[in-house]
Amino acid sequence: MTAPETNTAAGSDPQRNPARRRALTAVAATVAVAGIAYGAYWALVLNHFESTDNAYVQGNVVQLTPQVGGTVVAINADDTDHVKAGQVLVKLDPADAQIALDQAEAQLAQTVREVRTLYANNSTLKAQIALREADLARAQSEVLRAQDDVARRSPLVATGAVGKEEFNHVTSALAASKSGVAAAQSAVIAAREQLTSNQTLTDGIKVDQHPNVLRAAARVREAYLAMKRADLLAPVDGYVAKRSVQLGQRVQAGAPLMSVIALEHVWVEANFKESQLKNLRLGQPVTLEADVYGRHVDYHGVIEGMGAGTGAAFALLPAQNATGNWIKVVQRVPVRISLDPKELVDHPLRVGLSMDVKVDVSKTDGRMLADAARTSAVAQTKVFDQNNSAADEEVRKIINANGGQVGRTDVAARAHGAVPAGAFAISSGAASVAASSAASLATLAAGNASPAVRLK
Known part of the structure; x- marks a missing residue:
């Protein structure tokens, strides 16, 4: 090996290159420290949170639907408009409903007058019975007088002091008086039966409680509500969305015309994986971020409830897992998170917006x-109560105008079955007519009665 080759081999060996060895040691130490730091961060921080970005804003989408059919003549709100509860949003043509109301009111007025006549007839019939009884007593006295005449003349016929023709005359008078008694008795029985029949229709109740009046009053309420329901009211405060109704459109009862969304009453539905549910508990604090505002705005809430099933369990087409080829898919369960209303005022959310959710699961006790039932209504509106009260007031006015006196609160109480029978007063007009008729007939009966009647 030559000298250059020896130097190159020595330079490529890390064991013989102190600088490279120090660099590798530093990298390894950095990785180890980072791993330890991440492990500590996970154990101290991340381990106490569950998060998901599969979360969306939900709210009550209240549909405006007519309670009666009709033709649209006015639209008072459009998409994005803010409306108040009780505000008229759509008007239907009220002509047909007004005609039906007029007919029902006329029928109620006629029924009240007819029932008043029944009450007045009771006193009249009682006086007529007294008159018929006076006639019966007079007929009975005629029989006694005729019998006395026959008894006095009968012995004188044989002596010739009384002629046969005269005796036949008093005998015929006795027979006629007996027939008069029978006729008077029949008249008394007929009068009593007529009174009993009339009392059957009136005993135990007053004018405004009579079944005929109640039935006619119910028809007035029905017609009145139908007319008032031609004005479609906003059930809640909120913003109009998805208006589909048009002018001149013929709508049927129950058809959706537009929606009203109360943005101050929204919540978040976060879909957590099934593996994340073990640490989630009701009441745990939640921090949320909305994509519309980014990281600059944080929302705070608490877990209000967890779904009773996964999203797939309630899908329109549920999964069919009993097949040859099966792939396990992680299921998600919806978790409802309530939001702070004050934060919604400063930064309102819209239904359907995406949210990032982080739940503090440090406390799992x-x-x-939920194991308790709600003690109040989830949602409630009172905008329709005024129509019911106005209908009761309309019935009261008609009854009073036709002589059946009733208080403001009485008719509403009777409409809901809250007042017992016998609680209302009969019309003063009907009572006075009945009293005067009875007094007149009683005077006539007393004048025509014999002493036997008065003793009886």
């Missing part, structure tokens, strides 16, 4: 599934 909580529950994985």
Whole structure:
């Protein structure tokens, strides 16, 4: 071997090159330190967090659907508009509903007057019974007088003091008076039966509680609500999206016309791998980042609940794993994360936005599934209650206008079955008419009655 070859071989051997040996040692030490540092970071930090970027903003997409069919005559909101609960968004033609309401109101007014007549007839029929009983007593007294005439004349016929013709006359009068008693008794029975029949329709209830009035009032409420429902109200505060309704369109009940999204009530649905679920618990704190704002904005929330099944289990076409060729796919379970409402005010989110989620799993003493029922409604609106109250008020006005007096709260209570029978007062007009009729007939009966009737 020559001298140059010897020098080259010596330079390529790391054992004989101190500089290269030191460089390799430094690299190895750096890698070892980095590995130890990463291991320590994983053990102290990363091991206490579960993260995923398979997460999206969810919210309540409230569909605006008509409760009655009709033709669209006005649209008061469009996509991206902010609306308030109770605001009229769409108007339907109310002409047909108004006609039906007018008919129902007229029927209720007529029914109230007819029922008032039933109550007034009770007193009239009672007075008529008294009059018929007076007629019966008078007929009975006529029988007694005729019997006395026959008894006094019968012995005198043989002596000739009383003629045969006169005796036949008093005998015929006795027979006629007996027929009059039978007729008067039949009249009394008929009057009592008529009173019983009329009382069957009115006993135990008042005018506004009568079944006929309640049925007519229910039709008024139905027609009134149908007319008011021609105005489609926003159920909640929010933003309009996906408006599909057009002017002049004939819509049916239940057809979606537009959506209202309440962006102040949104949450995040994070789809974690099944291998990540073992450390997740309800109530664990969560830090989130939205792609729309980047790393400059952090959201904070807590785990509110975990899905009862994987996404594949509820797919439209569930997986068929009982086949010859099978590939295991890691399943994901949706986890619901509630957000801080104050942060949503400063940086609002839209439904469907992507989110990065990091859950602090350092504490795993909580529950994985909820074990208590909710104590309040998940969502609730009261914008339709005013229509029910207005319908009850309309019924009250009609009943009062036609003589069946009822209070403001009474008709609503009766509509919901909250007031017992006998709680309302009969119309003062009907009562006065009945009282005057009864008094007149009673006076007439007393004037025509014999002393036997008064003793009876």
